[in-house]
Amino acid sequence: MIPATFDYVRPGSLDEACQALASDEDAKALAGGQSLLPLLRLRLAYPSTLVDLGRLPELTGVHDRGDHVFIGAMTTHDEVMRSSLVNSACPLVALTTATVADPAVRHRGTFGGSLAHADPAADLPAVVLALDGVLVARSAEGEREIPAAEFFVDYLESALRPGEILLGARIPKLGDGWGYHYEKFHRTAQAWPIVGVAAAVRRSNGSIQEARIGLTNMGPTPLRARAVESALQGAELGDQVRQACEQAAEGTSPSGDLHAQPDYRRHLARVLTHRAIRTAAGSP
Amino acid sequence: MTELDPGLVGEQIAESDQISEPGGTGGEIGRSRRRKEDARLLTGHTRWTDNLVQPGMLYVMFLRSPMAHARITRVDVSGARGLPGVFAAFSGQDFADEQGSLPCAWPVSEDIVIPDHPPMAVSEVRYVGEAVACVVATDRYRAADALEAIEVDYEPLPAVVDMNDALTEGSPKVHEAGNQAFTAKITSGDIEAAFRDAPVLIDRTYIQQRLIPSAMEPRAVLASTDGDGFTLWTSTQIPHVLRVMLAVTTGIPEHKIRVVAPDVGGGFGSKLQVTAEEVLCLLLTRRLGRPVKWTESRSEGNLTVHHGRDQIQHIRVAAESDGRIRGLQVDLLADMGAYLMLVTPGIPMLGAALYNAIYKMDAYEFGCTGVFTTKMPTDAYRGAGRPEATYAIERVMDELAAELGLDPVEVRRRNWIRHEEFPYTTIAGLTYDSGNYEAATDRAMALFGYDKLRAEQADRRDRGDPVQLGIGVSIYTEMCGLAPSRLLGESNYGAGGWEHGTIRMLPTGKVEVITGTSPHGQGHVTAWSQIVADTLGVPFEDITVLHGDTAISHKGMDTYGSRSLVVGGVAVLQACEKVKDKARKLAAHLLECSPEDLEFAEGAFQVRGTDSRKTIQELAFAAFTAHSLPEGVEAGLDSDSTFDPDNYSFPHGTHLCAVEVDTETGMSKIRSYVAVDDVGKVINPLIVDGQVHGGIAQGIAQALYEEAVYDAEGNLLTTTMADYLLPSAADLPTFVTDRTETPATSNPLGVKGVGEAGTIASTPAVVNAIVDALRPRGIHDVQMPCTPERVWRALEGVRR
Structure with a gap:
């Protein structure tokens, strides 16, 4: 790794960290480094200062807050996927996190780092979006809550302002009767998903009462498959679900790259959404 | 889940587990000894070139061309020279008088054109990544910063990316002499008679995509001088050949050069080369009097380690109505890239006598045209010529079987050399000393559960299962033990064997x-x-x-x-x-x-x-x-x-692969894989198993994952491992391996070589399986790598 020269600070408090980021508009927060370091290595990013968040214990850990779970931004993927609280209260987060890259990355990479990087090909943004998570940020001016629907602004661009640090995300507990699945389509185990579908489904009496669907890599930001969600309300398992999922690519604008052209991604979104819903609904 | 006979699988696993422990004498040959090397290598007690340090050592980095083809009109390194920690900076012009031309040791034909190949470009660049300048600094960070201070002006010239376009009249030229590097032709038997009124004619074109060898250890070079002689530590497969070639290229007398290959972390042919970086590090240490080290980054390696394969194969088979082959005609276009490196033109020629493979026939014709393009030069990559030949013939044998409604194994049986016919001189002129294709094939089919899988395939077809099953057959031979020096001399190779x-x-x-x-x-x-x-x-x-x-x-x-x-x-x-x-x-x-x-x-x-x-x-x-x-x-x-052997050795084997193809997404998943290889006598079964496993993985990688992609302007798009996909253990099935043992007669150990067999055999096994799954839908080819998108598009094409 041969990055360009940068300064490095490792604040001992959140206030110091906010100050360090606010005082230099080219400073960058360093969490687990699994996305930032490759950019530095390839000299695609030239931050003036790296503000290492690694010594701020208040940013790590998973907390039960009654109607939601709060996951600290610096909690590693490995900690998230092994947390009994996350597994019981928001299993979609746990089972999706278990698909992130490989064990080495999951031990370094962080929940908040992945969200703040706002890569639409990352797995967790679509999950937090599907679950209507709320992201909590802090700056010198204080704390701010940002609904996931407003957090992901564009490709690699979040709603975080200069000088703001992501503290973590509130993940609402959906309660009983929900099933979950993350359907990830990738060519090799360690490759980015070509398309991913995060699904939460509440089912009763053979039909679907409610569905939340987040799409990975189907546009510059993670997306909700709203058309499918409404079509699934009251849909009976079988043909009705199949038909509803045909709308999965509506409102998406997937890019074309070496692994897939947009029309193929749209096709995959339909197939994978159907599979995700079926699995989440417990009818493989 | 596999359908393998559990008893047979158990036998395989038991065999691999019987690892011998130290002690005793005698009976070593044939024992599964754990490798002496491994404790040291696996615990980090290694001597990789990049670990080596010399007093006063400086670090070299190269500025590389961002243009596929351009005239260099100005290089100004002065901006780099003044920077902190920078010891020196040079352009290609600064070394023009001493850097010589990188060698090509295998002029395969009379008409070959071997263009001048300066280690650092002086007046023209011909591929993205070609070195145009370098910086020598006290550390790699300062060197990398200084590269950004070098100014180069390029006058763009047209890129030449596609081989067919390159050969059309009026195409922009890569070199003054044109885009044709060489032509070669081999004819044996009456090819016209074989094709005249042939009851069956199969005519196919296959594409061997360009591959990037990805050794675990990137290339690295350390050069130093004691004022009299020079020592070059380098991550190479060929310290001896390199020493001779460095002497010839730089004019430094051979006895003043010592080349050391310390621990080297894989090569797969990519380190069978005399590289620009090796020559330049040697010249830099001579000029500066200080040790210099260069280590490539992975992205730099993707751009500039020599690439592999990249051929267009036109193959035609004339056969009788019972499937017996009359004649075989092969015409290749082989992408040389921008220059001919150490054995670049020899690579397609190493397959020239192997398209006929294990089969008997009356006539054979092989033609090859080497083509210059503005891309990284190609050269040896695991198998080198033999995987390409094996792929084309084994793909086309499946097509012949399909045309005649025969089982793919049966059509091979009707054509192969029977075990009692060895030694057998083939239509291409090689004499196969020994072999037993029947034994290896019977064993492989038993381990695979061939009939049971065929029954399941039929069932899935009948049910219209969205996941279809395909069975791929690949029965190969290859030539190893390079080589009888006499035969190398006849092929104009620059050294002995x-x-x-x-x-x-x-x-x-x-x-x-x-x-x-x-x-x-x-x-x-x-x-x-x-x-x-x-x-x-x-x-x-x-x-x-x-x-x-x-x-x-x-x-x-x-x-x-x-x-x-x-x-x-x-x-x-x-x-x-x-x-x-x-x-x-x-x-x-x-x-x-x-x-x-x-x-x-x-x-x-x-x-x-x-x-x-x-x-x-x-x-x-x-x-x-x-x-x-x-x-x-x-x-x-x-x-x-x-x-010095008097003949090549000819390993052979039968590989069978079952693939599940998801027709909704296009994803192909290998369900089971059986390899029965005959590599002659085995010295260490554990090492042989390891070579076979790694080889199969590398061949599967060509079938499913790897592809170097250049855009129309000649930019390499696959510069990182996020774009150039390599499979890991998580992507591969459990391989079932076994052996038959027919000793080679050309050497006293009876051994045949095993380094490339898996790679040669597995690529067609996998693609044959995918095509076999899709054939009832009217699909008879999928271009490699058989990505989910390609399979889906093939299915979309026939759905319309």
């Missing part, structure tokens, strides 16, 4: 083996120890193997083309025999008997019918003290030997 081995009995009875092969992951230290232990009767642990340093291993032809055991292992065996001959004379002298009265067993010479004996260790000490030597016998118990 012999190998050298030395045995030094040390005074205490321990053994130093020196080999001219240059292992970079193969396990020669272990395998050579097994050969020596059995031949001299010394304990396995008492043997050390030295290699990879031209000051220690003074003669050698290095490691590539599955040649090391077949040629180098035999040289070691012969050196042992010479040591034994001398030891016998000495023993007879000391025991006061005639040499003929002595029998050698378990490491000692014993007077027949008595208990009077001398061990080889005692004799080594006696030869060292030299207190009492027989007349005309010199002190010391050492020997040198070279071996």
Whole structure:
């Protein structure tokens, strides 16, 4: 790794960290480094200062807050996927996190780092979006809550302002009767998903009462498959679900790259959404 | 889930688990010894080139062309020279008078064009990544910063990316002489007669995509001088060849150059090269008087390590209505890239005599055109010519079977050389010394559960299952043991094919083996120890193997083309025999008997019918003290030997692959894989299994994952591992491997070589399986790599 020269600070408090980021508009927060370091290595990013968040214990850990779970931004993927609280209260987060890259990355990479990087090909943004998570940020001016629907602004661009640090995300507990699945389509185990579908489904009496669907890599930001969600309300398992999922690519604008052209991604979104819903609904 | 017979699988696993532990003498050959190398390599006690440090060492980095083709109108390195930590900065012009031209040692034809290939471009760049300037600094960070301060002006010239376009009249030229590098043609038998009125004609075109060799250890070079001579440590497969070539290229006398290949972390052919960086590091240390080191980054490597494959194969088969082949016609376009490197033009020619493969036929014609493009040059990559040939013939045999409604194994059976017909001289002129395709195929089909899988396939077809099952057959042979020097001479190759081995009995009875092969992951230290232990009767642990340093291993032809055991292992065996001959004379002298009265067993010479004996260790000490030597016998118990085989060796085998193709997404998933290989006698089954596993993985990678992609402007798009996909263990199935053993007759060990067999066999096995799954839908080809998107588009094409 041969990055360009940068300064490095490792604040001992959140206030110091906010100050360090606010005082230099080219400073960058360093969490687990699994996305930032490759950019530095390839000299695609030239931050003036790296503000290492690694010594701020208040940013790590998973907390039960009654109607939601709060996951600290610096909690590693490995900690998230092994947390009994996350597994019981928001299993979609746990089972999706278990698909992130490989064990080495999951031990370094962080929940908040992945969200703040706002890569639409990352797995967790679509999950937090599907679950209507709320992201909590802090700056010198204080704390701010940002609904996931407003957090992901564009490709690699979040709603975080200069000088703001992501503290973590509130993940609402959906309660009983929900099933979950993350359907990830990738060519090799360690490759980015070509398309991913995060699904939460509440089912009763053979039909679907409610569905939340987040799409990975189907546009510059993670997306909700709203058309499918409404079509699934009251849909009976079988043909009705199949038909509803045909709308999965509506409102998406997937890019074309070496692994897939947009029309193929749209096709995959339909197939994978159907599979995700079926699995989440417990009818493989 | 696999459908394998559990009893057979159990037998396989049991075999691999029987790993021998140290102790005892004799019976080493054929034992699954754990490798001597591994404890050191796996615990980080390694000597990779990048770990080496010399006093006063400086770091080199190269500025590389962002243009595929351009005239260089200005290079200004002055901005870099003033920066902190920067020791020197140079343009190609600064070395124009001394850098020479990178060598091509295999002018395969009379009409070949070998363009000048300056290590650092001077006036024109011809591929993205070609070095145009360099910086020498106190550390790599400063060097990288300084590269950004160098200014280069380019006057763009048109990129030449596509081989067919390159050969059209009026195409922009890569070189002044044009875009055709060479042409070659081989004809045997009456090809016209074979194709005239043939009842069956199959005509196909296959594309061998461009691949990027991805050795675990990136390339690295460290050069230093003591003011008189030069030492070059480099991550190479070929220290001996490199030393000669560096002398020829730079004019530095050969005896002033020492080349060391320390621990080398894989090569797969990519380190069978004389690289620009090696030449330039040598010249930089000469100019600066300081040690200099260069280590590539992975992205730099993707751009500039020589690439592999990249051929368009037009193949035609004429056959009788019962499937018997009359004639075979092959016409290749082979992408050379921008220059001819060490053996670039030889790569397609290594397959020239193998398209006919294991099959009998009346006529054969092979044609090849080498084409220049503005891309990274191609050269050897695991298998080198043989995977391409095997792929085309094994794909087309499946097409022939489908055309005739025959089972793919049956159509092969009707054409292959039967075991009782060996030795067999093929239509292409090679003489296969031994083989038994029937035995390997029968064994593979039993392990695979062939009939049961065919039944399941039929069932899935009948049910219209969205997940279809395909069965891929690949029955291959290849040629190893490069090579008889006489045959290499006939093909105009720039060197011989012999190998050298030395045995030094040390005074205490321990053994130093020196080999001219240059292992970079193969396990020669272990395998050579097994050969020596059995031949001299010394304990396995008492043997050390030295290699990879031209000051220690003074003669050698290095490691590539599955040649090391077949040629180098035999040289070691012969050196042992010479040591034994001398030891016998000495023993007879000391025991006061005639040499003929002595029998050698378990490491000692014993007077027949008595208990009077001398061990080889005692004799080594006696030869060292030299207190009492027989007349005309010199002190010391050492020997040198070279071996030059009189024929290639021909491993063969049958690989069967079952693939599940998800017709909704296009994803192909390998469900089971059986490989039964015949590599002749086996020295160490554990090493052979490892080579087969790794080889299969690499061949699967070509079938499913890997592809170097250039855009229309000649930019490489696959510069990182996020874009250039390599499979990991998580992506691969459990391989079931077994062997049949038909010894080679061309060497005294009966060995055939195993370094490339898996790669050669597996690519067509996988693609044949995918096509087999899709054939009822009207699909008869999917271009490699068979990505989910390509399979889906093929299905979309026939749905419309």
